[in-house]
Amino acid sequence: MVGSKLVARLARDGHLGGTSITQVALIDKVKALTPEGVGFDVNSVEGDLAEVRTATDALAHRPDVIFHLAAVVSAEAETDFEKGYRVNLDGTRGLLDAVRACGEGYRPRVVFSSSIAVFGEPFPEVVGDDQCLTPLTSYGTQKAICELLLADYSRRDIIDGVGIRLPTITVRPGQPNKAASGFFSNIIREPLRGRPAVLPVAQEVRHWHASPRSAVEFLLHAATIDSAQLGIRRSLTMPGVSVTVAEQIAALRRVAGDDVAALIRYEPDELVARIVAGWPRDFDTRRARELGFRAEASFDEIIRVHIEDEVAGPIATVGV
Amino acid sequence: MVGSKLVARLARDGHLGGTSITQVALIDKVKALTPEGVGFDVNSVEGDLAEVRTATDALAHRPDVIFHLAAVVSAEAETDFEKGYRVNLDGTRGLLDAVRACGEGYRPRVVFSSSIAVFGEPFPEVVGDDQCLTPLTSYGTQKAICELLLADYSRRDIIDGVGIRLPTITVRPGQPNKAASGFFSNIIREPLRGRPAVLPVAQEVRHWHASPRSAVEFLLHAATIDSAQLGIRRSLTMPGVSVTVAEQIAALRRVAGDDVAALIRYEPDELVARIVAGWPRDFDTRRARELGFRAEASFDEIIRVHIEDEVAGPIATVGV
Numbered sequence: 001m002v003g004s005k006l007v008a009r010l011a012r013d014g015h016l017g018g019t020s021i022t023q024v025a026l027i028d029k030v031k032a033l034t035p036e037g038v039g040f041d042v043n044s045v046e047g048d049l050a051e052v053r054t055a056t057d058a059l060a061h062r063p064d065v066i067f068h069l070a071a072v073v074s075a076e077a078e079t080d081f082e083k084g085y086r087v088n089l090d091g092t093r094g095l096l097d098a099v100r101a102c103g104e105g106y107r108p109r110v111v112f113s114s115s116i117a118v119f120g121e122p123f124p125e126v127v128g129d130d131q132c133l134t135p136l137t138s139y140g141t142q143k144a145i146c147e148l149l150l151a152d153y154s155r156r157d158i159i160d161g162v163g164i165r166l167p168t169i170t171v172r173p174g175q176p177n178k179a180a181s182g183f184f185s186n187i188i189r190e191p192l193r194g195r196p197a198v199l200p201v202a203q204e205v206r207h208w209h210a211s212p213r214s215a216v217e218f219l220l221h222a223a224t225i226d227s228a229q230l231g232i233r234r235s236l237t238m239p240g241v242s243v244t245v246a247e248q249i250a251a252l253r254r255v256a257g258d259d260v261a262a263l264i265r266y267e268p269d270e271l272v273a274r275i276v277a278g279w280p281r282d283f284d285t286r287r288a289r290e291l292g293f294r295a296e297a298s299f300d301e302i303i304r305v306h307i308e309d310e311v312a313g314p315i316a317t318v319g320v
Numbered sequence: 321m322v323g324s325k326l327v328a329r330l331a332r333d334g335h336l337g338g339t340s341i342t343q344v345a346l347i348d349k350v351k352a353l354t355p356e357g358v359g360f361d362v363n364s365v366e367g368d369l370a371e372v373r374t375a376t377d378a379l380a381h382r383p384d385v386i387f388h389l390a391a392v393v394s395a396e397a398e399t400d401f402e403k404g405y406r407v408n409l410d411g412t413r414g415l416l417d418a419v420r421a422c423g424e425g426y427r428p429r430v431v432f433s434s435s436i437a438v439f440g441e442p443f444p445e446v447v448g449d450d451q452c453l454t455p456l457t458s459y460g461t462q463k464a465i466c467e468l469l470l471a472d473y474s475r476r477d478i479i480d481g482v483g484i485r486l487p488t489i490t491v492r493p494g495q496p497n498k499a500a501s502g503f504f505s506n507i508i509r510e511p512l513r514g515r516p517a518v519l520p521v522a523q524e525v526r527h528w529h530a531s532p533r534s535a536v537e538f539l540l541h542a543a544t545i546d547s548a549q550l551g552i553r554r555s556l557t558m559p560g561v562s563v564t565v566a567e568q569i570a571a572l573r574r575v576a577g578d579d580v581a582a583l584i585r586y587e588p589d590e591l592v593a594r595i596v597a598g599w600p601r602d603f604d605t606r607r608a609r610e611l612g613f614r615a616e617a618s619f620d621e622i623i624r625v626h627i628e629d630e631v632a633g634p635i636a637t638v639g640v
Contacts, residue, residue, distance in 0.1 A: 081420075081476065100401075120552065132452045133468070135554060141472040148453070152461040156401065229426045232440065233454060 001172060002113070002215045003069045004032070009216050011038040016065060017224030027058045028070070031162055034156075049091035050217045055098035062102065065109045065223045068095060073179040074275065077139035088142035096149060100158045110150065114165045114235055116208055118144040119280045127280045129237065129287045136278035147235040154227075154234050154249055162222040163235030167295070170209040171306035180275040184209065187245070188252055188303060191263035192311060200269035203246040206281035210240040210295040211305040221293055229291060239295040241302060242282035251299040255307070321492060322433070322535045323389045324352070329536050331358040336385060337544030346389070349376045369411035375418035382422065385429045385543045388415060393499040394437055394595065397459035408462035417467060420478045430470065431542045432483045434555055436528055438464040439600045447600045449557065449607045456598035467555040474547075474554050482542040483555030484608075487615070490529040490568075491626035498597040504529065507565070508572055508623060511583035512631060520589030523566040526601035530560040531625040532614040541613055549611060559615040562602035563624060571619040575627070 007026065015021055023041040026032040031046040044141070047054030049070060070091055077084030092112070099108060119127055120136030132246075133144040150161035171192075172185035183200050184207060188198035210218075218238050230236070243251070253261040296302045328348065336339055343361045346352040351366040367374030369390060390411055397404030412432070419428060421619050439447055442457030453464040463485075470481035492505035504527060512516035530538075538558050550556070563571070573581040605613070616622045 011635070130452055132450055135468070135472070136552060138472050138476070141468050145468050148455070148461050148465050148468075152455070152458050155456070156458070232456060 001174065002166075002169065002212060002219070003028070003067070005212055005216050006067060006069075006219055007025055007032070007042075008035050009220070011035040011040075016220065018065070023061055023063070024141070025058055025061065025063065027054065033232045034107050048087075050086055050094045052094065052098065055094045056101065058095070059098055059102055059106075062106055063085045065111065066095070066099075067111045067113075067219055067223070068092060069113045069219075070263070071113070071143075072139070074115075074137055074139035077142065078137055079213060084138050084142060088139065089145055090313055093149060095157060096153045100153070101228065107157055109223055109227070110159045110161045111219055112146060112150050112163045112235075113160060113219070114143045114147055114163045115140065116165050116167060116237065116280055116283070118147065118165060120278050123280055126282045126284050127237070128284045137275065144302065151232060151234045151245060155232060160227050161234045162225070162230065164218050164228055164293075165235060165237045166215055166218065166221050167208045167210040167238055167240030169212050169215050170302055172212065173306070173310045180272050181207075181279075183272065184245075184248070186304065187248065187264045189310075191252065191260045192256055192303075192307070194260075194263070196263045196265055198267045199247065199264050200267060200272040201276055202268075202273075203249065203266075204244055205273075205276060206244045207276070207279065208240045208242050208281065208283060210238065211302045211309075213305050213309055214238075214240075214282075214295045218293055218295075225291055233287075234294070236288045236291065237283050237285045237313045238288055239285045239293055240283065241296055241299050243299045248299055251303055255300055321494065322486075322489065322532060322539070323348070325532055325536050325537055326387060327352070327362075328355050329540070331355040331360075334359045336540065339384070340637055342406070343383075343491050345383065347374065353541050355549050368407075368476055372414065372418065375414045375540065376421065378415070379418055379422055381424075382426055383428055385431065386410060386415070386419075387431045387433075387539055387543070389433045389539075391433070391463075391469070392459070393522055394435075394457055394459035395500045397462065398457055399502075401458060404458050404462060408459065409465055412466045413469060416473045416479060420473070422557050427477055427480055429543055429547070430479045430481045431539055432466060432470050432481060432555075433539070434463045434467055434483045434485045435460065436485050436487060436557065436603070437599055438467065438485060440598050446602045446604050447557070448604045457595065471552060471554045472508070475552060480547050481554045482545065482547055482550065483611075484538050485537055485555060485557045486538065487528045487530040487558055487560030489532050489535050490622055491531070491630070493532065493626070493630045501527075501599075503592065504565075504568070507568065508626065509630075511572065511580045512576055512623075512627070513620045514580075514583070516583045516585055518587045519565065519584050520587060520592040521565065521596055522588075522593075523569065523586075524564055525593075525596060526562060526564045527558045528560045528562050528600065528603060529619065529622055530558065531622045531629075533629055534558075534560075534615045538613055538615075541611075545611055552553075553607075554569050556604045556608045556611065556613070557603050558608055559605045559613055560603065561616055563619045568619055571623055575620055575623045 021040045026044045034042045035066045117140035118133045120134045135141045154161040168181045171188045187197045341360045346364045354362045392407045437460035438453045440454045455461045474481040488501045491508045507517045
């Protein structure tokens with residue numbers, strides 16, 4: 001989802017960090033749709049990065065910037081152990097080793113989308129930039145391992161890596177995916193369309209959010225910052241908004257009215273509650289902010305961004 | 321080296337944590353020598369753990385305890401990128417996946433020898449148990465990744481893992497190996513044998529040591545502790561002795577005399593100095609100590625342990 005938004009944005013801008021974009025290769029497990037009216041070549045490839053040929057083909061034209069977003073999401077990586085390690089770990093390593101095999105001084109910027117799932121309890125109420133990586137899920141473990149690889153391959157001048165730990169992306173458009181965090185979006189997106197939504201955890205649950213629009217901005221900024229500022233710590237926690245579910249619902253009420261908020265129904269799900277309980281709730285993202293990364297200032301703003309970017313027409317379409 | 325000392329100790333004890341040892345399988349890149357006069361079956365296998373068959377064969381008799389010590393050392397992992405990742409990362413993962421493939425509720429204790437090289441600057445003068453893993457070498461990166469795997473495979477009940485971050489093992493017997501830390505031992509071992517030794521760094525360099533005897537004790541204790549006490553943080557920094565090179569030399573002088581200490585010659589080596597500068601110098605190892613892990617109390621004691629265990633006969637053999 002973030003990937004297709006990123007491509008649409010690159011197509012609209014036509015440049016990245018002041019350099020004109022001449023060519024884009026898209027690699028995914030299913031062939032990605034080519035955006036329309038694009039001013040550069042787009043080559044869409046279906047494949048598995050853990051396979052040497054796919055990663056090698058992807059680098060045929062030696063891209064200056066690689067956005068590596070591929071991932072099996074948290075709940076699926078938890079239920080399908082092998083698939084999670086294959087896609088999230090072997091896929092990343094396959095890509096990095098394919099870059100290494102290019103040689104000849106090729107050293108692309110690699111922007112890697114990590115996750116706040118690299119952190120796990122016990123941690124302080126507000127997690128700082130020096131927090132230890134102690135993931136409580138296989139997904140978080142795989143992302144933490146990739147952060148270590150990104151740092152080592154960067155230190156050895158194979159890549160110029162920047163890892164960005166994305167907040168939970170809210171409001172995620174489209175259909176629910178298998179992520180345990182899906183409900184944070186469902187309870188906003190579905191009511192805004194006049195449809196009921198299920199809340200599987202208590203309203204006291206606090207979490208860390210940024211919009212899809214911010215996620216794209218993070219990626220673009222990570223692609224263009226001076227990486228020398230990162231030193232050896234190549235991964236950064238991105239800024240976000242820390243709110244409880246109750247605060248999310250209050251924001252929805254303010255933006256869209258009581259009738260919309262009333263479409264949320266509480267149906268406890270112990271598995272989801274247990275996974276979410278191990279996630280961090282709030283961050284001090286000083287390093288990222290000093291490097292110029294920016295997110296929304298409030299959850300109201302996150303909802304308004306969703307309405308602007310995703311809901312066809314004004315709020316009236318949701319029937320309030 | 322630690323592996324052969326461990327086997328000799330198991331042979332002498334005949335039991336581990338109150339359970340008689342019936343069978344030992346030794347896997348190494350070269351066929352290990354079988355210790356003499358052993359009261360249990362020893363099966364020595366030559367192989368590469370990154371290969372499925374080797375790891376599977378190693379588990380044929382479903383050992384209750386697996387000591388995983390295999391490693392390409394720091395300097396070699398730095399010069400041979402592929403070998404380091406293959407042995408230190410793929411080897412460990414191959415072993416863990418072979419355990420997973422056994423199924424049927426098989427869940428051995430896996431004692432993994434990690435390293436303080438998982439830590440890298442910047443860090444505080446005294447590194448605590450919550451320090452972030454930010455390795456500055458490929459070796460440290462590989463060990464940190466294995467710690468993450470150990471935790472995730474343990475959490476998923478595939479193994480019952482305990483990772484122990486060994487201090488630099490001093491005084492290492494035998495010949496120098498390719499480890500950048502080798503000189504910490506050379507400057508003690510060689511003069512005690514009446515031979516000159518080269519010191520490649522300044523005497524102000526502070527480092528963290530424990531004897532080979534302590535390393536074996538750490539492994540045995542890690543094999544037998546109640547792992548429930550570890551919670552999800554499966555790796556522990558082991559106790560040690562923090563001394564400067566000057567303090568090492570002063571201890572050598574106290575134990576063996578001025579003439580012996582005079583055999584150390586300063587020959588700066590910038591590569592070694594740079595690698596060592598990124599290593600931690602002192603630790604607060606509260607977690608490990610609370611769990612009953614113990615090391616020497618002073619560097620004098622480390623030298624005396626070396627003389628007891630390695631030097632044939634009394635100190636007079638060194639010619640002072």
